[in-house]
Amino acid sequence: MSHLFSPISLGPLALANRIAIAPMCQYSADQGLATDWHMIHLGHLALSGAALLIIEATAVVPEGRISPADLGLWSDQHAAALAPVLHSIRKYSPIKLAIQLGHAGRKASSAVPWQGGANIATGDGGWQTVAPSAVPHADGDTVPLALDEAGMVRVIDGFVDAARRSHELGFDAIEIHSAHGYLLHQFLSPLSNHRDDQYGGSLANRMRFPLQVFAAVRAAVPPSMVVGVRISAHDWVAGGWDVEQSVAYTQALEQLGCQFMHVSSGGVSTRQSIPAGPGYQIGFAESIRRETAMPVIGVGMITEPVQAEQIVATGQADMVALARAMLYDPRWPWHAAAELGASVSAPPQYWRSQPSQFKGLFGATQLVQR
Template sequence: MSALFTSISLGKLTLKNRIIIAPMCQYSAVDGKATDWHLIHLGGLALSGAGMLIIEATAVEAIGRISPADLGLWSDDTEAALAKVLASIRHYSKMPIAIQLAHAGRKASSQTPWDGGQLIAPQDGGWATVAPSAIPHGANDASPLALDSAGLARIKQAFVDAAIRAQRLGIDAIELHAAHGYLLHEFLSPLSNQRDDHYGGSLENRLRFPLEVFDAVKGAISEDVTLGIRISASDWVSGGWDVEQSIVFANKLELRGCAFLHVSSGGVSPLQQIPVVPGYQVEFADRIKKTTSMPIIAVGLITEAEQAEEIVASGQADMIGIARGILYDPHWPWHAAARLGATVDAPKQYWRSQPRDQKALFGETKIGGR
């Protein structure tokens, strides 16, 4: 039996297999509101047979968007727009759906990637950004505003409010975004957090705000909603956040009832040196997994079915996350199941697509017609 295609429980949520569709920013929202693009994009992915789909980084307040075209969940209007998309998807797919709640911090107010990705000045349609410390991300960027106690309280409440909206939408799981150089990661890393109060300096202090956000969100939602977190296990910069600090963070999260840890890396500094090779982040997942009983998602150029199977079967991680690979091959889980001799869910409208030598790919399906 394929390890990749066995079930797994994340809190009270059970997934049919270990393939997670990782969050992928689409930069296609209007004033934070989901559009028909999200229906097309997410609807297609929800028919892929993966174990769970995680909706892209979704801003908890308007100034927390990476770009003006980012998805948001901070108002009745943004909630209603996403509700419409989810209602259509739910009509045709039973795949568990999660959402990644995020705040971009000092990396907010940026152009979309296809427009260059540079910081947008307020006079050009951008906005002033916020961060733990008044340290810009790029050498030529404007300095962000260092958050004071009122700002920290506002953002913490914004995460809570967005989580409550997600629960109201029937979202199965919430992933807090503490990776890729965005706000919660900015508090963790000594490269971006140089505060001299109890939110900066020592590791314990740098962990404080992300843990406060986690605690506040967990306390505000039902136990039926699975709560996990995504981290960058390394800044890939000397003197920055690293896997040893990530292990400390993971252990504190486990004590708080965190249901899963999604392990990525990088994003906080343009000085990062990342050796991008197949599975280049799996080692981080493996090292953290050895210290915790939390289910771990590994990511990073996992493109082949056999590669994913080995990661799970060998115990390096409990699940694998796939993002760009499933954009390129929207039926990646079908093809993985075929290669590994497993079965996978598919909509009945597609049952007749099974290859002649893979008649059990979609389970015990009965196809008639003429």
């Protein structure tokens, strides 16, 4: 039996296999509102056969958007725009749905990638960014305002309100974005956090605000809703955030009720030097998995079924998450199941596509009505 296609649970959330679709920013929202693009994009990924679909980084306050075209969930209007997308997915797919909630901090107010991705100045349609310290991400960027107590309360309230809306929308899980150089990662890393108060300096102090955000989100939704965290396990810069600190953060999160860790790396510094290659981040996931009872999701240039199977079978990670590979091949789980001798869920409208040599590949889709 394939390990990749064996069931697993994230807390109370039962998953049919170990394949997740990682959150991928689409930069296609209108003032934070979901558009037809989200219906098309998420709809076809929901038919992939993966067990879990994590919707892109969704801003909890307007100034927390990476770009002006980011998805948001800071009002009931934003929830109403996203609701039809979830309804359609629920009608035709058994995939479980999570949403990644985040705040970009000093990396906010940026152009979309296909327009260069550079910081947009306040006089050019951008907005004032905030961060743990008044230190820009890159030379020439808008200098962020260092968050004061009132500013931190606003961020926490934004996460709480967005979490409640996520539950009301019927999401199965929330992933708090604490990676890739965005606000919570900025608090964690000594490269971006230069504070001299209770939120800076020591590891315990740098973890304080991200842990407060997690605790507030966990308390805002019922126990039936899973809450996990995505982290960057290493800054890839000397003197920055590293695996040992990530383990300490993971263990502190676990004590607060965290139910899974999604392990990535990098993003907080322009000085990072990343030796990218197949599975280049899986070692971080493996190190964290050894120190926690929570399921760990591994990522990082996972493109081949045998590669993913080995990661799960050898215990390097409990699940794998694919992003760009899934965009390139939205039926990657089908092809992986065929190669590994497993079966995968597919809608009956597609059963006729099953190749004769893979008889039994498709299992019936059990629709979830809400």
